[in-house]
Amino acid sequence: MARAWITDRWVKDATVTMPDGTTTKISPTSAQLRALKTLPEHFRTTKFGRGSRWEAGWYEPDGTQRKRLFPRRSDAETFTASLEDDIRSDRYIDPSAREQTFAAIAEAWLASKNRIKDSTWRRYRRELDNYVLPKWGATPIGAITRPQIDAWILHLRDGTAPHVFDVNHHIKQTARVPAKMAPAYLGHIVRSTFGGPLRYAVAESIIGRNPLANVELPRSEGDLEHDLPHLTHLDIETLADTARELTGRPVDRALLLLLAYSGPRIGEATALRVRDLEPTHQRARIHRTWTVDREGRRKLGPVKTWEKRWIPIPTFLMAELADLTAAGPPDDFVFTAARGGAIDGTNWYNRVWRKTRIAAGLATTMSVHDLRHVAATNAIAAGADVKLVQQMLGHKDATETLNTYAHLWPDRVADVIAAVEQRRNDALTTARFRTA
Numbered sequence: 001m002a003r004a005w006i007t008d009r010w011v012k013d014a015t016v017t018m019p020d021g022t023t024t025k026i027s028p029t030s031a032q033l034r035a036l037k038t039l040p041e042h043f044r045t046t047k048f049g050r051g052s053r054w055e056a057g058w059y060e061p062d063g064t065q066r067k068r069l070f071p072r073r074s075d076a077e078t079f080t081a082s083l084e085d086d087i088r089s090d091r092y093i094d095p096s097a098r099e100q101t102f103a104a105i106a107e108a109w110l111a112s113k114n115r116i117k118d119s120t121w122r123r124y125r126r127e128l129d130n131y132v133l134p135k136w137g138a139t140p141i142g143a144i145t146r147p148q149i150d151a152w153i154l155h156l157r158d159g160t161a162p163h164v165f166d167v168n169h170h171i172k173q174t175a176r177v178p179a180k181m182a183p184a185y186l187g188h189i190v191r192s193t194f195g196g197p198l199r200y201a202v203a204e205s206i207i208g209r210n211p212l213a214n215v216e217l218p219r220s221e222g223d224l225e226h227d228l229p230h231l232t233h234l235d236i237e238t239l240a241d242t243a244r245e246l247t248g249r250p251v252d253r254a255l256l257l258l259l260a261y262s263g264p265r266i267g268e269a270t271a272l273r274v275r276d277l278e279p280t281h282q283r284a285r286i287h288r289t290w291t292v293d294r295e296g297r298r299k300l301g302p303v304k305t306w307e308k309r310w311i312p313i314p315t316f317l318m319a320e321l322a323d324l325t326a327a328g329p330p331d332d333f334v335f336t337a338a339r340g341g342a343i344d345g346t347n348w349y350n351r352v353w354r355k356t357r358i359a360a361g362l363a364t365t366m367s368v369h370d371l372r373h374v375a376a377t378n379a380i381a382a383g384a385d386v387k388l389v390q391q392m393l394g395h396k397d398a399t400e401t402l403n404t405y406a407h408l409w410p411d412r413v414a415d416v417i418a419a420v421e422q423r424r425n426d427a428l429t430t431a432r433f434r435t436a
Contacts, residue, residue: 004058004080004087006073010049014042056080061092068095086208097206098142102197103133105141109200117301119291127193134162136194141201146211153190156181157218183220190217228405229370230377235362236260242360243352252352254320255335255343259368262311263375263393266345266368267291271300275330279318283310286394290345298344307394373404380408 011033013025028043039048052069054076059065070076079095086092106128113121135152136144155161158180165176181189194212201207231239236257244253258269267290276285287308291301302308313321325334333342349368357363363370376389384392386409390401 004056004084006076006080007055007057008053009047009051009055009069010036010045010053011039011043012045014040056083058083058087060094061087066095093205093208095142099140100206101137102139102141102144103137105201105206106133106137106197109197112200113196117291118293118299119301121294122292122296124193124196125294127189130165131156131161131163131189132194134164141197142207144198144211146215149190149212149215153186153215153217156186156189183218187217190215228377228408229363229366229373231260231363231374233378236374239356239360239362243356246355246359247352249338250320251324251335251343252348254317254324255348256353256356256371257317257320258313259371260374261317261378262313263372263379264311265289265372266348268303268307268394270333270335270343270345270348272334273330274325274328274332274334277313277318277321277325277334278310279322281310282313282315282318284313285310290342303394304396306396309391309394311392376405377408380405 011028013027015023015025017023028039032039032043052071054070054073055067056070056076056079057065057067058080068079070079083092083095110121110124110128113124116124152161159178161178163178165178190212195210198207198210198212202210239260240253240256243256244250246252255269258264259266262284264272264284264286268286268288271288271290272284272286276287278284287303288300289303290298293299321334325332335343337343337347345368353368357366372393376393379389379392386398386401389395389405390398393401395401
């Protein structure tokens with residue numbers, strides 16, 4: 001049975017002897033308790049005036065006795081009332097567990113992530129160290145409130161939130177400073193990296209509810225119709241030719257064309273081996289990608305289950321790829337670096353893509369990843385349906401594809417209504433002919 005009680009650590013009943021020789025206990029009067037400083041000595045305990053006055057005691061469901069101190073009786077009463085209700089409702093959580101720091105829970109949560117990729121683990125680690133722990137690390141997990149989280153989100157948006165960045169003097173001489181945070185990046189930091197330890201704490205009965213549960217995150221206000229990068233076929237050809245002229249390597253032209261027409265991610269494209277090409281079906285198999293381990297070292301790894309796919313390759317590009325790989329064995333990489341081995345995507349961005357953009361005067365603000373959008377928009381313009389684009393890009397389901405590209409499919413409402421009207425006219429004409 002649930003049981004909790006409150007004890008006054010400063011005041012006690014006094015034992016007095018009656019005229020007939022018997023003893024009895026008497027309690028201090030209300031007036032005496034209001035004037036605590038003048039309370040008679042026989043009503044004072046040995047702890048009078050030292051530490052918090054009120055002690056809440058209770059038995060846990062397993063019979064263990066616990067206690068907690070409060071300076072005010074009202075606080076102790078609120079605590080014990082909630083405690084008894086939780087015990088009766090089988091929602092009891094050890095109050096001391098709530099005192100664990102967010103940092104301790106975050107480390108336990110991250111250590112429990114045994115099924116994620118090393119690159120995902122590394123992202124969690126980076127975001128925890130850069131943004132989450134500088135703000136919440138020393139905070140007791142049970143003391144985090146929604147108003148505090150809302151204020152933190154505003155600071156993240158403005159670039160004024162607490163942060164700690166690694167200093168790498170080999171790359172930049174000036175210290176890195178935070179900028180205003182984009183909604184998508186902010187959402188991952190708050191919902192995934194900060195929210196993960198909170199959800200873990202709820203699941204492990206460390207806290208009773210998640211303070212992040214009803215928090216609203218900012219949404220992107222960009223206009224996708226104008227924000228999506230686009231290149232014409234002439235633009236793509238100009239960029240591809242420029243890349244080859246700058247490096248003197250046909251492989252750089254072919255890689256750029258594959259990214260812009262077939263839409264693989266750069267890590268997927270550079271992981272292709274000769275045996276992954278199927279010239280007779282004009283396609284290539286995507287089932288591995290370049291990623292990093294927990295120390296940041298580059299390695300080959302599998303793509304997600306739904307990202308295993310075949311990507312279509314135009315005939316002219318397949319012919320170029322066939323020329324590149326004609327002398328290579330099946331296990332060779334399709335896109336090889338000048339010193340051998342697979343091209344590194346980061347190096348290719350710096351050595352080829354950035355210089356190509358400048359030299360061609362095209363796509364000056366585009367990332368390599370933006371070429372996926374170029375591939376998708378041109379495929380849609382050529383008549384590709386939602387399912388084809390989904391499969392080409394390796395989206396988990398068509399919803400992701402539609403959320404990004406729905407506005408690019410032509411509006412065929414008028415065509416559909418016209419077809420319905422024509423079928424109606426045909427049906428009525430046939431019926432009238434039969435009754436004539």
